[in-house]
Amino acid sequence: MKLRLALLSLTALGALTFAAQAEDLKIGLASAQTGTLAFGDQPSLAGLQLAVDEINAAGGFGGKYKAVLDVKDTRSDTAATVQAAQELVASGINILITPCDADPSIAAGQISQPAKVVTFTFCGTTPTITSAVGDFMFGTYPADNAQATVLADYAHEKGYKTAYILKSPDSAYTLKLPEYFQQVFTKKGGTIAGEGTYSMGQQDFAAEVTKIKSLSPQPDVVMTSAYEPDFPAFIKQLRAAGVTSPVLGSDGIDTPTVAGLGDVVDGVIHSSAGLPSPGTPLETFAKKFTEKTGKPFDTVYIANGYEIGLIIDAAVKAAGSLDPQALRDAVANLKDVEGVTGKITYAGTDRMPSRDIALVEMKGGSRSLVKTVTPNPADVPAP
Amino acid sequence: MEFFIQQLVNAISLGGIYALLALGLAVVFSIVGLINFAHGELMTVAGYGLFFAIGVSLGLPIAIVVAIFAAVAMALLIERVAFRPMRRADVTGLLLTSFAVSVILRVLFQNGISARGMPVPMPSALAGSIDLGFAHIGVIPLLSIVATAVSLGGLLLFLKHTVVGTAMRAAAQDFAVVRLMGIPANRVVAVAFAVSGVLAGVAAFLWVAQRGSVDPLMGFVPVLKAFVAAIIGGLGGLAGAVAGGFVLGFLEVACQAFLPAAILPYRDAFVLGIVILILVLRPEGLIPAQTGKRS
Incomplete structure (x- = not known):
């Protein structure tokens, strides 16, 4: 009896913690914070972090889900990227973000695609990234x-x-x-x-x-x-x-x-992807970034990372839930998301977005x- | 003809840098039997020395001195901290130690300075070229040729005409006998590391002048080239290292210049294929090192 009660309370506890976690939007990053890809991944993360902080403060993604970031450094190594992706997917993330290059992104996509986890490459630009992986893989940066x-x-x-x-x-x-x-x-x-x-x-x-x-x-x-x-x-x-x-x-x-x-x-x-020239929304963003982080806006990858936050927010809003399939469909049908470099559209593309190029x-x-x-x-x- | 002369200059200049790098490896190897894979990180340290010195507007000549001092200081430090305690270890142990030192330094650069590259602005005078009538020679290639010649000449004088230099040459042949002569082993080893630091510093300046930036991983490619060059030359011999450096430089430039476009992407395979061929024909390298060791 005692044992059964203990088991019961354990399952209840499990269900409770699961419920509490399910309220969060878990974004896992298998990201190259060191090594040869750090030039793109580091600033991208800085931008994404700012977007997440802002959106969380304003009530959460889609108005209700607070996002938590789990960053694993891949050292720009493809095998390490796969391992990081595996750990992240196993930990139950809703969204995976992969490094600024085709090879590690495609490799990590082999893990997230069968697990139905919506995946974005930080700034990988090879247009075949999405077709090489499958329908859960998305690019964000202007394609090659x-x-x-x-x-x-x-x-x-x-x-x-x-x-x-x-x-x-x-x-x-x-x-x-x-x-x-x-x-x-x-x-x-x-x-x-x-x-x-x-x-x-x-x-x-x-x-x-x-x-x-x-x-x-x-x-x-x-x-x-x-x-x-x-x-x-x-x-x-x-x-x-x-x-x-x-x-x-x-x-x-x-x-x-x-x-x-x-x-x-x-x-x-x-x-x-864009240039913060006077009078542009990107210039306003650049100023805001420097104000909030104290760091110079020295590359547009920062804006790209920030826009990934906006894309996820728009998709969660459209999907209304964190259901993987609904979330994927929502991203794939996004149209004219107002980014800081211009409008971003996935609808009608091969999941490499159509957007302005400067x-x-x-x-x-x-x-x-x-x-x-x-x-x-x-x-x-x-x- | 002009094309040929131009490529010849390119080959001498690249070969010179490889020779400096290979020499840096060989000086240490000849004395302690260690292939120092952290040699590339000595270059990185020198690169950051340049970056910081130019950053506080010290002027290029002083920045170069700072860079060389930084590399020497780091070479002496890693010798004292990592390699001296391992002096009696076998070749494998030393090799693994040098890999460890290399990785630790890279992580320190990444976390302590930045994982992203840092621009090292060079005076625009270095970007020009000199018209010799029959060929245009870039200032940087010219500088590498001069720097290589001066460094090699300086090293030769040092080895021939100073007591420590003589001791180093003797130590390369038979360390035990050198110690019996009353020469302190630690000093000879430390000087060998210091010399490799100077060579790494000079090579780093030439390398950074070409690429215009410094990043934590920049030492990897050069140390690999240096290793290949030192092996072609006959590991441990100083003349061999220089010869190996020039052979590698000439091979690379010749392949880049004369391979047809269709097979150009396989340039590195061709270069390394020829290297293998050289080693098949001369397994001891071009100029085998002379040692008193008996097999």
């Missing part, structure tokens, strides 16, 4: 093919006829983005003057740069999606060799380190907005 389209359109508008592309087979981002650019650029009548390859982290671009320098005539534009530490080394050596062709880059160089390179990056144009020019250690574009879906190459 969309960014490449905006860059190629810009090159076309500027009247560039020939382009040199530099890519690396070491990651989907560094390989595919220039290839998407090539597709759109040649479709619009441009030609590829040459293409080069590098290994990530190789540091020495002298041989490659000498090849570009020896091209005659010089290409109208050089395009690459290299990021740190490769992009700084490349651009320095390119300019040192006397190549003056304009350079187009992608969102990976939207970091304070690249802006800190000084006048070698003057005139470099790159795609980005073209940004670097000069004198700071950035200025060239223009903001929403790429024409008909121009965007298939992933």
Whole structure:
């Protein structure tokens, strides 16, 4: 009798604690807070944290669920990301967030997809992330093919006829983005003057740069999606060799380190999720971020992390519950979520959102907005 | 022709940096039999030295001195704290210790400074190039060639014309006999680490000048290259390390410059394939180290 009573009270206790926990929206982060992906994951988390604090203070996600974050550092290691995702999913999270890169995100998605946990990659941009995992996987940042389209359109508008592309087979981002650019650029009548390859982290671009320098005539534009530490080394050596062709880059160089390179990056144009130029909602957000955290708003990844909070809030509101299927459907049908960089839409996409892309020019250690574009879906190459 | 000369300069410059790195490994290995995988972290320390010195606007020449001092200080510190207690350990024990030191330092950089890269602004004079008529030579490649030559020359003078240097050369052949001559072992070992710190500091400046930033993991690739170079050269010999560095630099630049575009993505495979071939033909390396040890 006693035993039965004890068991009964235990189950009741269990049910009670479960009920108490069920009121919370548990967001698990298998995130690269250290290592090579920290440049994107750290600021993304800072932004998300701010969104969570604000939304919790205003009554919770969807007006009723307080969010709790469980952050596990993956050290930018794919195996560690899988392990973190496994632990998080087993602990009963409602939403999983994965690092700023395709490989760990897809690997972690293999855990969260069968468990029906809605998953967002922090700022992974490879458009195949979502199709490689399944219907519970979502991107948030402008996809590679969309960014490449905006860059190629810009090159076309500027009247560039020939382009040199530099890519690396070491990651989907560094390989595919220039290839998407090539597709759109040649479709619009441009030609590829040459293409080069590098290994990530190789540091020495002298041989490659000498090849570009020896091209005659010089290409109208050089395009690459290299990021740190490769992009700084490349651009320095390119300019040192006397190549003056304009350079187009992608969102990976939207970091304070690249802006800190000084006048070698003057005139470099790159795609980005947004720029806090005067009068924009992003500028208001940037000020608020600095005010509340005391840290400078030094990269747009902060805004992206914040927007993930807004997306989750909108989805929970639409779903009305934390039921996994309802939550997934709600995210997939979101339309015109008012973010700080512009409107974000999932409805009608392959779970990589349709959103504005900013073209940004670097000069004198700071950035200025060239223009903001929403790429024409008909121009965007298939992933 | 200009293309060829240009690539030759590129190869000498890259080979020079690899030679400095490999030499840093070889100096320590020749004396204590330790492959110091924390050598890359000495570069990172030097990189942060540059970052902080330039940050408080000390000017580049002083910043370079600060960077080299930082690397030397760290080299002496890890020798005292980690490697001296392990002096009698076998090769595996030493190797694992150096991995541990490397990981600990990286974690300290990540948590103590930042996991994200820090910009190290270099004077714009370094970004230019000099027109020699037959070729344009970038200031940084030129600087690496000069820095390599000066460092190698300096090291040679040090080893040939000072007592400690002579003791180091002797210790590389037979440490026991050196100790019997009344030379304090600790001093010889400490000097070897200090020399490797100087070499890491110089290499770090050249490396950072190219990449423009410093981050906690930046030492990983260079130490790997240094290891490959030291192995090609014949581990433990100083002349071998220099030769290995230049061979690796030349191979990399030649493959990048002359491989057809279709197989260029496999450049590293080609380079390492040739390295294996060299080792098959000469298992002891290009210039095997001379030791008094009998097998």
